Amino acid sequence: MIDFRYHIVSLISVFLALAVGIILGAGPLQGAIGDQLTGQVEQLRTERNDLRDELDQANLTLDDDARYIEAVGPQLVAGALEERRVAIVDLDGADTDRDEDVASMLEASGAEVVAHVRLTESWTSADDESARETVADGLGDKLGDVAEDSTPDQRLARALAMSLTGASDDDPDARSEGATELEALLERFALVDLVSEQTVPADAVVLLGGPAPEEAVSSGSADDEGAAPDEQTLDIEVAVAVAAQDVSEAALVVGPTAEGEDLVSRIRGTEELAQQLSTVSGVEAEAGQINVPLALAARVTGEVGQFGFEESASAVLPPAVDLPPVERGADDGSASGEAPGDAGEGSASGTGTEEG
Incomplete structure (x- = not known):
């Protein structure tokens, strides 16, 4: 002790x-x-x-850079899409300032925004899958010649693209009867919301994709509101983009800075899609918005690119191009839903429809 x-x-x-x-x-x-x-x-x-x-x-320098970009933007895009008619499709259904900013930049490039539609939740919701199948089955021969193995979502995507671009055989400045019927069908079944009335057919389509929120990506959840799109949703959105490119003179997918779980990243990460579809990222900022009309003009001429500041992008700025003159008429294929330009390119396997 x-x-x-x-x-x-x-x-x-x-x-x-x-x-x-x-x-x-x-x-x-x-x-x-x-x-x-x-x-x-x-x-x-x-x-x-x-x-x-x-x-x-640094903040003063950034402010100066932003002011400069804002001032030079309209001059960079001026005339890039002269006399082209563009339809805007909100894939994520969001109503944000992004829509107006993109539309304003398109108009500054000389384009006319002739249509603006938003896809509803029913377009991608798993709960509405059977309803979409019913609508797709009811389309019949309204879509022309499509692949026999095309899925209901691919058929609906083609219906949307044709409703935006279909022109009358008699008057290229008027929408075809088939286009208006398809639009009415999609609206009646609550698959789309019409932001503005469309009176003339579109030549090209800009598709606005949404972000992949950090909380959804980190948690791996896709059930909560605002969650990152799951694989099925991305497949459906890809089908819409492919159909728009097949049917129109040109299509462009734009979105915020690519985070790896969004539509832009999916396209860039799939070689077959990246060879067919052009994308622009960073559209929440002025630089990305400037790239939209420039990239769309490049796609009209057959140039495919992925534009932005991420490693997945192929270039920061789209190339300068000279657009061919606008030729609208019965021979451009718009009335039947066929692409007047280079839409004869093969669609990505499993994501689009074949041309008739």
């Missing part, structure tokens, strides 16, 4: 050490420690002020 005197010795040692520390701290070490701490505080304060000045300067 340990004797009590050992506890006394331990306590005395502790108090002696404490006393020595107090004496040294209040005596010879007091000035050195205080000076050292004061110097460190002053150094940290100086570094903080320097970093704040650098941040203010």
